[in-house]
Amino acid sequence: xxxxxxxxxxxxxxxxxxxxxxxxxxxxxxxxxxxxxxxxxxxxxxxxxxxxxxxxxxxxxxxxxxxxxxxxxxxxxxxxxxxxxxxxxxxxxxxxxxxxxxxxxxxxxxxxxxxx
Amino acid sequence: xxxxxxxxxxxxxxxxxxxxxxxxxxxxxxxxxxxxxxxxxxxxxxxxxxxxxxxxxxxxxxxxxxxxxxxxxxxxxxxxxxxxxxxxxxxxxxxxxxxxxxxxxxxxxxxxx
Numbered sequence: 001x002x003x004x005x006x007x008x009x010x011x012x013x014x015x016x017x018x019x020x021x022x023x024x025x026x027x028x029x030x031x032x033x034x035x036x037x038x039x040x041x042x043x044x045x046x047x048x049x050x051x052x053x054x055x056x057x058x059x060x061x062x063x064x065x066x067x068x069x070x071x072x073x074x075x076x077x078x079x080x081x082x083x084x085x086x087x088x089x090x091x092x093x094x095x096x097x098x099x100x101x102x103x104x105x106x107x108x109x110x111x112x113x114x115x116x
Numbered sequence: 117x118x119x120x121x122x123x124x125x126x127x128x129x130x131x132x133x134x135x136x137x138x139x140x141x142x143x144x145x146x147x148x149x150x151x152x153x154x155x156x157x158x159x160x161x162x163x164x165x166x167x168x169x170x171x172x173x174x175x176x177x178x179x180x181x182x183x184x185x186x187x188x189x190x191x192x193x194x195x196x197x198x199x200x201x202x203x204x205x206x207x208x209x210x211x212x213x214x215x216x217x218x219x220x221x222x223x224x225x226x227x228x229x
Contacts (some may be wrong), residue, residue, distance in 0.1 A: 011170070021208040035218070037166075037218075042210065044221075044223045045158075045160075045209055045211070045223075047217050047220070061216045063217050064217075097165055098168075103158070103168050103171070103211065103212075104171075106166055107165065
């Protein structure tokens with residue numbers, strides 16, 4: 001069974017940082033393009049970014065609102081995806097989901113709250 | 117960026133009746149070399165992650181009931197629930213995966229009348 005397990009969310013002050021993690025089970029993680037998608041409370045879905053596989057150099061793409069503040073990385077030896085969030089803003093408050101890039105599998109989400 | 121616009125924003129349908137949700141993209145998501153529309157539909161129930169329903173605009177994901185169907189091409193797409201069941205109450209999103217950034221519609225809330 002394919003599963004994605006997100007973790008690492010919490011309460012952080014504006015300007016702070018958090019690192020989110022997502023562990024993949026039941027599929028060949030190293031072969032998968034992986035995305036982060038977020039959802040602010042009561043709002044719709046917003047794509048955050050993507051990391052490609054080692055074959056593609058583990059290159060990344062980001063949405064404009066998070067570019068130069070967020071960094072996506074992966075450790076294929078641990079089947080783990082990361083989202084390093086820096087210089088957090090109140091508008092970054094959301095549930096963050098990891099997902100395989102074709103959208104077939106999603107984590108349960110981890111809540112990030114940015115508040116003073 | 118490709119803008120995805122859904123209509124209506126909300127929809128109330130009687131049990132057993134048809135529900136229709138429209139999705140329009142600001143540019144075509146049809147890739148001519150393979151004649152595939154890079155358009156997916158998701159269902160999201162409260163407190164849960166999105167669940168994929170449809171990909172390539174009209175292909176049902178494994179395990180999705182056949183009352184859900186997708187249609188359309190180019191810039192105009194439709195998700196139809198042929199006979200609404202109580203468990204279909206949810207928010208539905210279209211999403212294009214033609215190019216980065218992936219973009220979603222604003223969502224359509226489906227309720228029972």
